[in-house]
Amino acid sequence: MLPHKSIKLSDGRHLHVANDEDHLLRLQESHTDPEFNFTVHGSSDHLSALNDSKKYHETLKDALRSRHPDVFEEMEKLQIQMDAISQDLQSLTQRDVHLEANFGKFGYSANLRTHLPGQRKEEDAKSTTIAIWKRPVIRQYFHKGLLWRASEREEVASFELFVDLLYVGILAIIGDRASEEPSAKALLYFCIAMIPSYKLWNDIGLIVSWFETDDLVQRGGILFVLACLFGYTTNIFLLETTTYIQMVAFYLTARFFTALAMVIGGFLIPMVKSTLYGNAVVIAIPSAIWIGSIYVEEPNRQALIWVAIFLDLTLPTVLVWGMRGFPFIPKKWSDTIQKKFEFYPALNIEHKTERMGAFVSLVFGYSVVALLYQNTASFGINGFLGKALLGLVQAYCFNAIYFDIDGAGHELHAIRRKIWSAFLWVNAHLLFVLGFTIGGAGLSKLVLAHETPNTDIHDLYHTYEEKSFEHVEDALRWFYCGGLAVALFSMSLISISHLHKEIHRQKLAKKYRLAYRMLVCIIWLCLPAAGDRLNSLQLISVTVGMTITVVALEVYGTSCTGDSMFGAKKRCPYICDAELQKRDSDGSSMDTAVDPEKAAENPKSEYKLKDVFIPVDV
Known part of the structure; x- marks a missing residue:
């Protein structure tokens, strides 16, 4: 009271x-x-x-x-x-408090405003019924240099997590297929299979981030794209011979469906119709080349495939660049283009980073799951287990670099910084996924190699015994070392795209820490040249040891001079803010204003704490 x-x-x-x-x-x-x-x-x-x-x-x-x-x-x-x-x-502090909480992580922006999309009646807001169809509303958009964002926080939907579950199987199939017979040709078709599937995943995230509907029509559309992705995945193994047409057909069906959704969205949301129609055109141009590749035989087909992949990856960025104005064309044309794109949708930075982080976690998870095998020995402490545990440590270190080091302390996130940094951030993630997936696939095969001491092939369950081998091929070494080098290099590009906070007492600047990463990448690329002089256990040990040094240097370099590496040297002070009750002589309580510090000085005080809030003073 x-x-x-x-x-x-x-x-x-x-x-x-x-x-x-x-x-x-x-x-x-x-x-x-x-x-x-x-x-x-x-x-x-x-x-x-x-x-x-x-x-x-x-x-x-x-x-x-x-x-x-x-x-x-x-x-x-x-x-x-x-x-x-x-x-x-x-x-x-009241209307934008949820946005303010995210500014500290992704950087402040003076060009940010909020709007209330899709305002509904109070009784509708309390309803939990999922509508069959609702008119779509744009979540966030740019207008004359200002970013207008939805006032409510964009949560990750449950069906988005379902999409990630499907990608666990896709990563496993594509990675295992590439590592079965490691070669340059296998690497080529691994990239051809992986990049379009990544593009479909990105399309789903784009539609969810742009439009606020969450109705059955939207969920049914996402399910249709997932079905196409499922059919796409079932035709990966023999894409170089008999199933290429089926794979491209499923991919283009999903892409054309996305283009159709953009056209319909342009009719329903005229404010951003130019951008939506432009994205439909961006999808149609490379799709025409994909169709043409069906009628061309190998190896000439590769030229059309890689032109189509290049356009799939770059045309959306060219469209965004055009909406902001090309600097090298006449000002009259640039003004006309910008007038057409006076309003254009924007990505929600929190949702995008969260979804991208989930995808990266899938890649880490695949690399760990691929290491698992079954043991038949009475006590399975052997070379197989040692290599698998080293692979686990390596994946754990990469996870720490991505999330705890490069993913923290942002002054400005790459998406909010510049258009070039956003482009670099998105495409560096694709490069990372390709590199770490192929590296993890190679590592899963190296774990089963029995050319090292204490690796008796009979200690493996018969299923894995059939997959074990004695001689490690050079191509497998290149898969493992080259994949890790590409992954670490791409993570360096991701770090470069961000503007991290500069601390004047930091022990080691960011450029020196990234230079050491580049040195490690070069060493990893040279390791396959050692050949049989490094067995599988030694090769994995060297790469894992160097990964640990990268993490150790980052932890040391990001700390400040004079700070203890073992926590606080003295007890942490606390601040107590309490409402006290005073007891009358008859025992009944009566509210009054009391100083908590004076009451705490006397352990036999007649005052007692009623409600206590104790924040840590850090």
């Missing part, structure tokens, strides 16, 4: 406002002074007393104006300015 309030009336008396009737009785019993009146909060007497008090203070205000007109006018101006500032602060 809150302490009572006191209001001064025009006749000089004070009005005590109680929270309820019980509180009112206690106040009346404890005060016998006739200069006090009592009433219940919210009653008609309370309202009348407030109006009386308002008139009384307005009279005092008029009297002060007549006695000191100059001072009064100056104070009035100051009060108006303070009220305006208070309103701005209230709008920022």
Whole structure:
């Protein structure tokens, strides 16, 4: 129960406002002074007393104006300015509090505004019914340099997690297929199979991030794209011979469906129709080349395939660049283009990074799951287990580099920084996925090699015994070492795309830490040249050891001079903010304002903590 309030009336008396009737009785019993009146909060007497008090203070205000007109006018101006500032602060801390919480992680932006998309009636907002179809609403968009974002936080939908589950199987199939017979040709077809599937995953994330619908039509559309992706995956193994047409057919069906969704969205949301129609054209151009590749035989087909892949990856960025104005074309044309794209959709940075992080986690998860095997020995501490555990340590270190080092301490996130940094961030992730997946696939085969000491082939379950081999091919070494080198290099590109916070007492600058990563990448690329002089266990040990040194250097370099690496040297202070209750002589409680520090000095104090909030002072 809150302490009572006191209001001064025009006749000089004070009005005590109680929270309820019980509180009112206690106040009346404890005060016998006739200069006090009592009433219940919210009653008609309370309202009348407030109006009386308002008139009384307005009279005092008029009297002060007549006695000191100059001072009064100056104070009035100051009060108006303070009220305006208070309103701005209230709008920022109440309406945009969820956005403010994310600014510290992804960088502040003075060009950010919020809007309320799809405002509904109160009874509709309380309903949990999923509509069959709702008119789509754009979540966030750019207009004349300002980013207008939806005021509510964009959560990851459950069906998006379902999409990720499907990709677990896709990564396993594509990676295992490439590592079965490692060669340059296998690597080529691994990239051809992986890049389009990544593009379909990106299309799903783009539609969910742009449009706010969450109806059955949208979910059915995503299910259709997943079905196409499922059919695409079932035709990967023999794409170089008999199943290429089927694979391309499933891929183009999903892409044309996305283009159709863009065209329909342009009709329903005219504000951003130019961008949506432009994206439909961007999908149609490389799709025509994909269709043409069906009628061309190998090896000439490869030229059309890689032109189509290049256009799939670059044309969306060219479209975004055009919407912001090409600097090398005449200003008249540039102004005309920008006028057409006065409004254009934007990505939600929190949703995009969260979805990309989930995809990267899938890649890490695949590399770990691929290491698992079954043991038949009585106690399976052997070379097979050692190599598998080293692979686990390596994946764990890469996870720490991506999320805890490169993914933290952003002054400006790559998407919010510049268009080139956003382009680099997106495509570096694709390069990372390709590199780490092929490296993980190669590692899964190296674990089963039995050319090292303490690796008896009979210790493996017969299924894995059939997959074991004695001689490690050079191509497999290149898959493993080259994949890791590409993955670490792409992670360096991701780090470069971000603008990290600069700490003046930092022990090692970011450029020096990235230079060491480049050195490690070069060494990894040279390791396959050692050939049989490094067996599988030694090769894995070298790469894992160097990965640990990268993490150690990052941890040391990002720390500050003078800071302890073992936590605080003294006990952490606390701040206590408490509401206390005082016990009357009869044992009943009565609310009052008490200083918590004075009450805490005496362990036998008559005050007790009622509600305690203890934040850590760090």
